[in-house]
Amino acid sequence: MEQFSPSDMKTILHSKRANMYYLEYCRVMQKDGRVLYLTEASKENQYFNIPIANTTVIMLGTGTSITQAAMRMLSQAGVLVGFCGGGGTPLHMACEVEWLTPQSEYRPTEYLHGWIKFWFEDDKRLQAAQQFQTARIDYLERVWSRDKDLKGEGFSIKDALLVAPFETFYQRTEAATKQSDLLLTEAQLTKVLYKYAANNVDISDFTRQHQSTDKANDFLNHGNYLAYGLAACCLWVLGIPHGFAVMHGKTRRGALVFDVADLIKDAIVLPWAFICAKENATEQEFRQQILQKFTDHKALDFMFDTVKAIALQDYTAQQIEEHGL
Structure with a gap:
């Protein structure tokens, strides 16, 4: 052969x-x-x-x-x-996401070089983190507006319960002065989305617990790790090491995987984890549903486009324009 x-x-x-x-x-x-x-x-x-x-x-x-x-x-x-x-669920989930990546000396270097240009400066790294957060919510709005299946389950970006939280998110993200501000704002919005999704599918008293055994939490864990796989793939192809995070801090070697995965988790994994839990779906049925939605909404394409845009952005020119220099 x-x-x-x-x-x-x-x-x-x-x-x-x-x-x-x-x-x-x-x-x-x-x-x-x-x-x-x-x-x-x-x-x-x-x-x-x-x-x-x-x-x-x-x-x-x-x-x-x-x-x-x-x-x-x-x-x-x-x-x-x-x-x-x-x-x-990875065995080392308490530490970081571990992937065995193919070794190649011919991956592009331009994205790593672009990333390094801004990463060592706190203000530019914060600016990149703000772009990640904005892109994340823009993607959520796009997916929830277009997905007929989600609309059929009662998920609407224009729901009155979400208008104020999204406005607050944008305001606080723009006004953030450090990464911890962004993480707090992110956590507050995600908590709202959990409550909204749980109410939509009539799951009462939902609490996010990574070690829980209820189906909604299990599906959230499983879907998130599928997103981590896509994120790790994106970063490997672009040649950017996982340690150069912009949101999750400098102390976690795999933190950039979490940053990139966050771009799609709320838009796709979160609602379908609750919907599949309501329908008492099997693990395999949930996985098939998530992977189909990743494909339908071009999740991996979106990750690549976002990371490439941030890596190749001219931060020096943008700062000159912002400060009128």
Whole structure:
């Protein structure tokens, strides 16, 4: 069988790739030039092909193993691999998100250079964080305005209950003088969105708990980690290390993953976690729903566009204009 070259494997841009996989109780291996996963059935073993050239992220959950040959092919195709616990929740969730990233010396350097130009200056890093927050809410408004399924479930950006909180968010984000101001404003709005979503689906007394076992919290955790996978993929492709965060502080080595994932979490993961909990969906049904919505609303494209715009922005020219110099 003809072997693909590494360049052939990467013909589909990461921002356009359709697949993310969460696998459990299987063995991932290379066979006849393809990457497969093997499940052990009662009577016979079953092999399933993974179209790696059209895959962004593979999450390996409980009971999985992977061969060196499979990792080599995944690396050639630019697929990120993450080891996680059951249900897609990483084992190291208390510390940071960990991804095994393909090693390539030919990724672009312009985005890292652009990021470094502003990152070491507090005022410019704050400005980038404000842009992240504004982009996040703009995306939420766009998704909630266009998604007919969300509208059918009663989610409306024009709801009277959301008008004042969004106005407050924009005002406080613009007036913020440090990252902690932005984090507080973000937390206050997210709390409002949790309450709004819970009321929409008639879930009473909802409390966000990362270690909880109720379905809404479980689905929020699972959906968030899918978003972390997309964010890690975006940053790897652009060549920006995960430690150069603008929102979550300098002390967390994977913090920029959280910053980028936040761009899409409230817009997509949050409402569908509650809707699927109301419908008593299975974990797989929820995951399929989230991945479909990521595709429908071009979540990965949005991440790439936002990060690239912030990295290549001319902050010096903008400061000169703002201060009239």
